[in-house]
Amino acid sequence: MDVGIKIIDSRGAACPGPITDLARAYRNSKVGDIFEMWATDKGVKADTQAWATKTGNEILETREDPDKIVIRIKINKR
Amino acid sequence: MKKVLIIGGGGGGLILANHLDTNEFDVTIVDKSDLHFYQPWFLYIAFKGSKRKISRPIGELVRPGVNFVKDEITEINLDERKAYGSRKVVYNYDYIAIATGTSPDPDSIPGLRQIYDEYGDYHSNVYNSQKLWSHVKNFKGGTIAIGQASPTCKCPPSLLEGAFLLEERLRGMGMSVGTSDPLSPSNENDPTKTGEKGKSRIVFFTPFPRAYSAEPMNKVVEPMVKERGIEVMPFFDVDTIDVQNKTINSLEGDSLKYDLPIIVPPCKGPKIKFTPETVQDEERFIKADKNFMKIPGYDDAFAIGDCNTLPTSKTGVTAHLEAMTVSELIQGKYSEFNGRINCPFDTAYGKATFVIADYNNPVVPYPPTATKHFMKMSMARIYWMTLMGTADPIFERFFNITKPEKLNRKYSVPE
Numbered sequence: 154m155d156v157g158i159k160i161i162d163s164r165g166a167a168c169p170g171p172i173t174d175l176a177r178a179y180r181n182s183k184v185g186d187i188f189e190m191w192a193t194d195k196g197v198k199a200d201t202q203a204w205a206t207k208t209g210n211e212i213l214e215t216r217e218d219p220d221k222i223v224i225r226i227k228i229n230k231r
Numbered sequence: 232m233k234k235v236l237i238i239g240g241g242g243g244g245l246i247l248a249n250h251l252d253t254n255e256f257d258v259t260i261v262d263k264s265d266l267h268f269y270q271p272w273f274l275y276i277a278f279k280g281s282k283r284k285i286s287r288p289i290g291e292l293v294r295p296g297v298n299f300v301k302d303e304i305t306e307i308n309l310d311e312r313k314a315y316g317s318r319k320v321v322y323n324y325d326y327i328a329i330a331t332g333t334s335p336d337p338d339s340i341p342g343l344r345q346i347y348d349e350y351g352d353y354h355s356n357v358y359n360s361q362k363l364w365s366h367v368k369n370f371k372g373g374t375i376a377i378g379q380a381s382p383t384c385k386c387p388p389s390l391l392e393g394a395f396l397l398e399e400r401l402r403g404m405g406m407s408v409g410t411s412d413p414l415s416p417s418n419e420n421d422p423t424k425t426g427e428k429g430k431s432r433i434v435f436f437t438p439f440p441r442a443y444s445a446e447p448m449n450k451v452v453e454p455m456v457k458e459r460g461i462e463v464m465p466f467f468d469v470d471t472i473d474v475q476n477k478t479i480n481s482l483e484g485d486s487l488k489y490d491l492p493i494i495v496p497p498c499k500g501p502k503i504k505f506t507p508e509t510v511q512d513e514e515r516f517i518k519a520d521k522n523f524m525k526i527p528g529y530d531d532a533f534a535i536g537d538c539n540t541l542p543t544s545k546t547g548v549t550a551h552l553e554a555m556t557v558s559e560l561i562q563g564k565y566s567e568f569n570g571r572i573n574c575p576f577d578t579a580y581g582k583a584t585f586v587i588a589d590y591n592n593p594v595v596p597y598p599p600t601a602t603k604h605f606m607k608m609s610m611a612r613i614y615w616m617t618l619m620g621t622a623d624p625i626f627e628r629f630f631n632i633t634k635p636e637k638l639n640r641k642y643s644v645p646e
């Protein structure tokens with residue numbers, strides 16, 4: 154695992170959903186942090202995109218593994 | 232006899248205790264309070280002024296053979312199998328289940344403590360709910376900002392339930408609700424802003440992308456939110472509150488002016504010192520695996536209900552189902568929790584729905600009906616039976632006919 158990347162494991166979360174964990178991590182973050190979010194909830198891609206646009210942070214990568222959706226986010230604004 | 236020690240006599244702790252065979256196990260519940268509260272009713276105290284008695288002594292809610300001790304646990308050493316009470320009392324165990332729920336943390340956000348003390352809220356306790364009611368019933372007009380301060384909260388539907396019940400209340404008091412642009416709450420030309428008599432705005436702020444976090448249920452309730460004039464500020468995670476200028480500022484960079492603030496404080500896990508301390512996350516919630524509620528690295532320690540880190544909602548129903556699984560596991564049977572949630576959701580005006588899902592099935596877009604409202608209200612009456620285990624057959628049947636995969640086949644509209 155890359156050093157300095159914070160894994161946010163939200164697999165299985167349907168309600169209130171993965172944004173809970175992302176927002177929690179954001180509160181304790183600093184500029185330059187990288188989050189890697191793991192989720193199974195289909196809505197996670199659109200929600201994370203909307204969140205990144207709203208907060209001014211950057212999505213580095215979105216990929217679909219067989220067992221999960223993986224989204225990497227870079228914190229540019231805090 | 233093996234000793235089972237249960238910390239917390241809330242829904243999770245009581246259901247576990249009452250499902251263990253006391254001929255085989257020496258079962259003890261330790262709770263810092265004598266009383267157990269039916270928390271869902273906080274809503275009806277805060278927004279309808281209900282005077283219903285919602286507590287009962289824990290000692291009367293345990294089956295014969297289960298011991299109850301009033302004490303606050305301050306320290307748990309999982310390696311030595313010992314828990315420490317307030318007067319240096321030591322509790323030894325063979326199995327431990329931690330079911331301490333959450334505790335409100337109004338001090339983690341600047342300005343929130345003052346709001347919490349002055350206005351109360353509808354999540355923390357009876358006293359705070361009564362305090363909030365005294366402000367709601369005397370509200371004369373202006374903007375009410377209502378929502379959760381941070382994403383970690385009990386019972387996800389309860390937040391919006393608060394806004395719905397508030398809207399019903401204000402209209403019942405003859406007030407108008409809504410009209411102006413939610414994105415410019417500080418608009419100086421807005422007549423409602425200055426608290427003009429009889430005119431009100433309800434601004435529901437939420438850290439989530441939409442009024443209700445889970446999209447399928449949002450589709451059901453969002454039209455109702457709009458129709459009733461409730462304004463929504465999404466992605467609004469409270470950062471600071473400027474009490475002097477009556478403004479709430481979000482981490483995401485927005486601000487919201489209020490005349491009456493209704494803010495549910497962030498909630499945290501128990502204030503207990505653990506050995507090893509790595510079992511708690513940064514908000515003190517206790518790490519547990521999502522199917523067996525076992526604390527990682529320990530076969531004899533479980534965390535159930537609101538105090539754990541499971542990726543599911545913090546609700547009484549999950550606490551209930553997790554407790555049932557843990558009781559089977561302790562008694563040597565196989566059982567697994569599948570993440571089932573079943574949160575009643577009062578949409579006001581005599582209707583309600585349920586938020587139903589599990590780890591493998593998304594939330595059902597289940598429409599509100601009067602029958603479901605009747606069911607939610609009946610729950611308040613049979614609640615005490617569910618704690619004792621005497622309502623198990625009714626529950627089993629209900630959970631069976633409302634499996635999310637079945638309901639989704641009926642209600643979900645394919646993309």
Ligand SMILES: Cc1cc2nc3c(=O)[nH]c(=O)nc-3n(C[C@H](O)[C@H](O)[C@H](O)COP(=O)(O)OP(=O)(O)OC[C@H]3O[C@@H](n4cnc5c(N)ncnc54)[C@H](O)[C@@H]3O)c2cc1C
Nearest residue numbers: 239241242243262263270271304331332536537546547548
């Ligand atoms: C407004 C509102 C509406 C809700 N509506 C619903 C609903 O409709 N349906 C639903 O299923 N759920 C609902 N819930 C959620 C539900 O009330 C909780 O999820 C449920 O009570 C959790 O049970 P628990 O056993 O985990 O914790 P709790 O019931 O909170 O019990 C924890 C117990 O641990 C004790 N304790 C804490 N720390 C210590 C310590 N250090 N030592 C000893 N004892 C300790 C406490 O005194 C308490 O008795 C609602 C909650 C709120 C606030």
